[in-house]
Amino acid sequence: MTAAPAVEAVELVKHFGQTRAVDGVSFVVPTGTVLGLLGPNGAGKTTLVRMLTTLSVPTGGTGRVAGYDILREPTQVRRSMGLTGQAATVDEILTGRENLKLIGSLYGLPKSHVREATERLFDRFDLTEAADRMAKTYSGGMRRRLDLAVSLLAAPPILFLDEPTTGLDPQSRSGLWAVLRELVDEGTTLVLTTQYLEEADHLADEIVVVDHGKVIAAGTPTQLKDQAGQASVVVTLTNAADLDDAARLMRSHSPEVHVERGSRRLTARAAGLGDMTRIAAVFESSGIELDDLGLARPSLDDVFLHLTGHRAEAEAADGTTEQTPEGVTP
């Protein structure tokens, strides 16, 4: 398939006075895929999304959404995409249902479509029971889901999500992940920003890591992890008594073997699947019984540390408080 990319950033630049919020960022998002823009607070993620969704004019460069140029064809761009921003946009004193009705009329959508879509979206997002309550009574997770329902009212083929799960408790977060997965399965293209390495790993086909307005790495989650360090083969023995024999055996095939004393586990540096199958074959013919043998890769947390020299924001990573964080951009 040679379909046009859903989203393209072409050398995008945005300066605020001395601040180079975005400093020459390019990427391509093929139709039907998920791009994760991963970076810590202040990396430039929101600014990138605001430029691509025509809310902010670039200092330099351009972009395309659904094939339309963000500078020359902003109306067509807006018609092709939905946006769920970092700050909740729902109207507090309206009910959930009224919020959708309002957006529907702002967009000039047919009333029958809005009614039908509202039922379907509320059902999907588990908001049916709360549909006639004022949004100010909603929890953080419910507001995010209402926000998402609002962005999906016009069924846009391309959806931008700016930190969709920041501030949500783990359960609301995984609920939202499941909903996003469904959208992707139905063919929606997603561009999502996140500070959560785990989130990008879970949802994204491709990850672009940004820091200080620049792309510092890009690739599939697996490629990024490979970059951060080698994989290892982890062997769990059935009997702890075999530990020394097993270590000797593995050392004859791998230069770096780590034995976890007091456990039944051994770890060897591995270049990839080839090493794992070789070690499996060695144990097969040795008669030493194994409970488990597998390949362990570095986490995206390791990746981030490796690339930036610092860990992603710790307070954002615990996700235990449910609150709506304030947007930082006016």
Ligand SMILES: Nc1ncnc2c1ncn2[C@@H]1O[C@H](COP(=O)(O)OP(=O)(O)O)[C@@H](O)[C@H]1O
């Ligand atoms: N409207 C603005 N005026 C001045 N500085 C801004 C504005 N918006 C963002 N910035 C600055 O640009 C940088 C990137 O911000 P932002 O895109 O919000 O990052 P992120 O979304 O990754 O946290 C930060 O240093 C931020 O303070």
Ligand SMILES: [Mg+2]
């Ligand atoms: Mg942001």
